[in-house]
C-alpha cells in the first residue's frame with residue numbers, strides 16, 4: 001500500500017462543519033441525490049472523519065448498506081473510527097463500515113465493485129499530474145449503472161484564480177507544505193472534461209450553494225491563534241482582490257473588518273453516471 005508523503009492531514013485537525021459552515025440542509029440534499037438503496041456498496045474517498053456516513057445514518061437509520069471509508073491519513077482515519085464508533089453507540093444500524101488506509105492515486109480496488117463513490121471536498125487534494133488517473137480509477141471501481149458524486153468547490157473563470165490563491169496562501173502560512181505542493185482546484189469545465197475522459201456518460205451539476213469563507217474561523221484551527229499570521233493572510237487576500245474586476249468583487253461580496261475578511265464563494269454537487 002502507498003500513502004501520500006508528508007501528509008498535512010496527519011497534522012491538521014479541523015471540523016469542516018464548523019470552519020466551512022456545512023448545513024444539515026445541504027447534507028440532506030446531497031444524501032438524497034445518492035439514491036441509496038438496501039444492500040448498496042458506497043466508497044467515500046478522502047472520507048476524513050466520516051461526516052458522510054453519520055449524515056447518511058441520521059437520514060436513513062435503518063438502511064442496510066456497506067460504507068467503505070478510504071483515506072491516506074492515519075490521523076483522519078483514527079478520527080473517523082472514534083467518531084463513528086461513538087455515533088453508533090446504543091444505535092441499531094444495518095450499516096457495515098470498513099476503513100481503508102490508502103492513497104487514492106493507487107486505489108487498487110476490484111473493478112465494478114461499488115454502486116456509489118463519494119468525493120466530498122476531496123478531488124482538489126490530487127495533484128494535477130494524477131487527476132486523470134484518479135478519475136479513471138473511480139470509473140473502474142463503479143458498477144455499470146452506478147455513479148460518482150462530488151461535493152466540491154464551484155469554480156469558473158471569474159473566481160478560480162482568486163479562490164486557489166487565497167487557499168494556497170492560507171496553506172503556506174499554516175505550514176501545510178504538502179497541500180501547497182499537491183492541491184489542484186479544478187474549474188467546473190476541467191472536472192467535466194476529466195469525467196468524460198474517464199468514460200462517464202451523463203455528467204450533471206445537481207445544485208450549488210453559497211460557501212461563506214470567514215478568515216477569522218481559521219485563526220485557532222489553522223494558525224494556532226497567531227494573529228500576525230492571520231494579518232499576513234489578510235494582506236495577501238486584499239492584494240489579490242485588488243486585481244479582481246468590479247463585477248467579480250461584487251459577486252463575491254468581499255467584506256473587510258480588522259479581524260475578519262468574509263468572501264462569498266460557491267460549492268456545488270456534481271453527479272456522473274457509469275453506463
Ligand SMILES: C[S@@+](CC[C@H](N)C(=O)[O-])C[C@H]1O[C@@H](n2cnc3c(N)ncnc32)[C@H](O)[C@@H]1O
Pocket residue numbers: 004009016045046047048049050051052070071072073076102103104105119120121122125126
Ligand atoms: C478536505 S478533507 C475532506 C474530508 C471529508 N470528505 C469531509 O468533507 O468531511 C480531504 C480528505 O482527503 C484526504 N486525502 C488527501 N489526499 C488524499 C489521497 N491522495 N488519497 C486519499 N485521501 C486523501 C485527507 O486525508 C482528508 O481526510
